[in-house]
Amino acid sequence: MRFVINNAFKSLFQNPKVNILILLNMVLCNATVFIFLQNYEYLKTCFNSLYYDKSDVAKCYVLEFAGEDAADSNENYIDFSTDVINRTPMYEIGKKVYKELESNPHLFFYENCQSGIHLEIIENGEKLLPFIDEEQPQPEIHIEFVNENNFKAWNLKVVEGRDFNADDFTNLDKNVPVSVILGNDFKAVYKVGDIINIHDEYFGDDSAVVIGFLNKGAYEEAFNQVYSMDNYMFCPIIFPRDEGAITEYKECDELFIDKHRRVYVDDPSIDLQAIVNEVTVKNGFYTLVCSALDGTEKRETEELARRNVLLIGTLAVIGGVICTLALAAVLYNRACKNRTKYCIFMCAGIPIWKINLSITVEMLVLLVVSVFPTIGLSIYEYGRLYIPVWQLFAFTLPIIIVSLIPTLIVNRRCNLDILIRHKII
Amino acid sequence: MALLELENICKSFKTGDTTTIVHNNLSFTVDKGELVAIMGKSGSGKTTLLNILAGIDYPDSGKYVFDGSEVVIKKTNDGIKFRRNQIGVILQHFALINDYTVYENIELGLWEADLSKHERRKKVDEVLERLGISDLRNQYPDKLSGGEKQRVAIGRAIVCEPKLVLADEPTGSLDNETEKEVIEIIKELNKSLEMTFIIVTHDEEVASCCNRTITLQKL
Numbered sequence: 001m002r003f004v005i006n007n008a009f010k011s012l013f014q015n016p017k018v019n020i021l022i023l024l025n026m027v028l029c030n031a032t033v034f035i036f037l038q039n040y041e042y043l044k045t046c047f048n049s050l051y052y053d054k055s056d057v058a059k060c061y062v063l064e065f066a067g068e069d070a071a072d073s074n075e076n077y078i079d080f081s082t083d084v085i086n087r088t089p090m091y092e093i094g095k096k097v098y099k100e101l102e103s104n105p106h107l108f109f110y111e112n113c114q115s116g117i118h119l120e121i122i123e124n125g126e127k128l129l130p131f132i133d134e135e136q137p138q139p140e141i142h143i144e145f146v147n148e149n150n151f152k153a154w155n156l157k158v159v160e161g162r163d164f165n166a167d168d169f170t171n172l173d174k175n176v177p178v179s180v181i182l183g184n185d186f187k188a189v190y191k192v193g194d195i196i197n198i199h200d201e202y203f204g205d206d207s208a209v210v211i212g213f214l215n216k217g218a219y220e221e222a223f224n225q226v227y228s229m230d231n232y233m234f235c236p237i238i239f240p241r242d243e244g245a246i247t248e249y250k251e252c253d254e255l256f257i258d259k260h261r262r263v264y265v266d267d268p269s270i271d272l273q274a275i276v277n278e279v280t281v282k283n284g285f286y287t288l289v290c291s292a293l294d295g296t297e298k299r300e301t302e303e304l305a306r307r308n309v310l311l312i313g314t315l316a317v318i319g320g321v322i323c324t325l326a327l328a329a330v331l332y333n334r335a336c337k338n339r340t341k342y343c344i345f346m347c348a349g350i351p352i353w354k355i356n357l358s359i360t361v362e363m364l365v366l367l368v369v370s371v372f373p374t375i376g377l378s379i380y381e382y383g384r385l386y387i388p389v390w391q392l393f394a395f396t397l398p399i400i401i402v403s404l405i406p407t408l409i410v411n412r413r414c415n416l417d418i419l420i421r422h423k424i425i
Numbered sequence: 426m427a428l429l430e431l432e433n434i435c436k437s438f439k440t441g442d443t444t445t446i447v448h449n450n451l452s453f454t455v456d457k458g459e460l461v462a463i464m465g466k467s468g469s470g471k472t473t474l475l476n477i478l479a480g481i482d483y484p485d486s487g488k489y490v491f492d493g494s495e496v497v498i499k500k501t502n503d504g505i506k507f508r509r510n511q512i513g514v515i516l517q518h519f520a521l522i523n524d525y526t527v528y529e530n531i532e533l534g535l536w537e538a539d540l541s542k543h544e545r546r547k548k549v550d551e552v553l554e555r556l557g558i559s560d561l562r563n564q565y566p567d568k569l570s571g572g573e574k575q576r577v578a579i580g581r582a583i584v585c586e587p588k589l590v591l592a593d594e595p596t597g598s599l600d601n602e603t604e605k606e607v608i609e610i611i612k613e614l615n616k617s618l619e620m621t622f623i624i625v626t627h628d629e630e631v632a633s634c635c636n637r638t639i640t641l642q643k644l
Contacts, residue, residue: 003536014524344520348533348581349509351502 004354007345008361018334019366022327026370026396029323033395034374036316038386040309061263061272061290097288100279101263107272108264144234156229159184161192161212168211169236177209178241183230184216196233206241208233217384228383263290320399327403335359335407342414356408363400367393427490428457428588428621429478434487436473447473448484453639457588458619460612462632465641471625472593474641478623479512479591480504492588509537513582517594519574521566527577528553528562534584552580556610572603576610583614590614592624596631608634 012019101107146164158181168179177195190196194210218229265272273290280288335342342355371392378385434451437444447470455461465471476482477489483498490496491511498504508514513534521530531552535545553559556576566574575595582590595611596604608631615622624635632638 006536010524340520341522341524344522345533346505347514347516347520349505349537349585350533351505353502 003350004358004361007355007358008365011358011362012365015334015337018330021330022334022363023366023370025323025327025330026367026400027373029320029327029399030370030374030392030396031377032316032319032323033392034378034387036312036319037391037395038378039312041387061265061292096283097276097279101276104275106265106267106270107275108266144229144232146234146236156181156218156234157215158212159215160187161210163212164234164236171236172241174206174241177207178235179211180208181212181214181234182210183214183218183228183232185230186210186233187213208235219384316395320395324399324402327399328406331363331403332406332410335410339410339414342411346414352411352414355414356411359407359411360404363404367396367400370396426457427454428459428492430454430488430490431477432488432490434477434484434489436470436477436482436484448641451487451641455589455621455623457621458615459637460615460622460635461624462635462638463623463625463641464627464629464632464638466643469641469643471641475591475593475623475625478589479514480507510585511588513585513587513590515575515578515582515590515592515595517597519566519571519578519598521574521577521581523565523567526563526565527558527569527580530566530577531580531584534581538585548584549580552584555614556580570603571599572606575599575603575607579607579610579614583618583620586618587620589621589623592622594626595624596626596628604628604631 161181164179164181171178180196182190190210192210192212196208196210197206214229214232214234216230263272272292276288276290342352345355346352371389374392375385375389430452431454432452434448435446436448436451437446439445451474463471463474473482477484480496480498481504488495491507496507498507522533525533528549531549532545535548538545540548550559553562556579558573558576558580561569561573561577566577569577575598579595582592592611596607599607611622611624612634614620622635624631626632
């Protein structure tokens, strides 16, 4: 192996022009593959966010209350909350209607994992000064209220302190501060164990204890956007710490009030409005209106997404083929020029497989180096690597292997006889 | 004591419908420590014989025994294994790698030997000293004269202390004075190291310096 490593690294620095050409080829190849994979991932994410990973969706509806989407209407939300709190007949009817609709095996209620998240701006005292926008008189902080599942689902990692535990989600004692995890930017201001006084118009005053910090660059994808979590505070979904409020929240949730009111059906012939009417008539509740979204927005989006992926995929394949041919040509020419050298190696007793292995090692080193510009660009543009590095390698490695074939064929023809008969000197 | 024995070696090449017989029942023996010249006109099969002796090519029939064992070559790698540490090769055009220094070119002959870096360095230094090219160790071949290049090539061939050194027209690219120097080096190595040399040459003067000359006839 000494020869393999030694020759591979020696060869890397010989013929710099050719090696730079090979490296550029690989960089282009990686960039092409990256653009394809990144777009594919992005389109897949967009598509999944529409269909919530349901492959058997035939039609999609939006349920509206009294002609307005209750989830988007604060007024209706408050009305519903009042209904819940007061246990009005509307609440009881609504609950029945929802339960009956939910039991229909052909209907799928979209359950967004971000359900129950509110982004609020609150005042938080002088300690948040680094986050003050000069144009804004008040310091600001984003708060996300999470349940145990959300936090895990978003794959957020605590790098300092500890993660939430079950007790954090049941701590309703106002004398014990609420556990909070902070985004990495806050490390400049707080440390684990610090107490933060919280004041909010809606939730009132409370206190929180810092239990941990997220990694730098933590993010969350929602509504086709990537949100940096570096300046977020994560609180267990127990605010305001009032059992009644929590029950209300849960009940609103049950009523499908605070969820994204989207319903999928698995059979396009199903008329959701008819089903809803049947249920509501039975209960004396007529205010749910179903608007079909199928065939237009969603199907077009799906079609567009697929076409885009197909187009980018085709371009990636063409780009990959061009890269392969270009790389193979450069490597082939290099091998032809180096035939004498390889014959001399063989003259010195070095078998051809070791020579080929050293060329392969050299190409692998160049491959690893060639990935860095793509990684750098991705981090510069998106703040993170959009796709895992192994996926880049999985696409580029076969290109390198195929490109090496002509070289290996040339090298197979190397032997001492050629050298002795001066055919290539 | 015989180092190699060739017994009834036959070798022919087929080109289309034509078969060219190069060797027909060729037999000879070379003893350990001998310095043998092989002469013959163009097309008499000198290089083919060299190829057979080096394990690059194999005869159609006949027996080739080297150091007591029959040489059977079926694949390229068999030839490489056979040559490794047993046979050194010197070529007319030196066959040096221009990207490698003199030291590295000679060290090439030791890459496949099971030696540490220190041992390799020691051996290469010895060879450089013996051939009088220690001061050129960090030079690249394109900066050397023909005689110096051939010394480096000889150094690479002998550094692994092979039993046999095959030289194909080792003085073919050199002027008379340098030719004499190279022949003297070969003779000195043959004498002091008791290394067996087989030299393929057209040059009577080179052949006259050898213990024995085998002349091949064109068939």
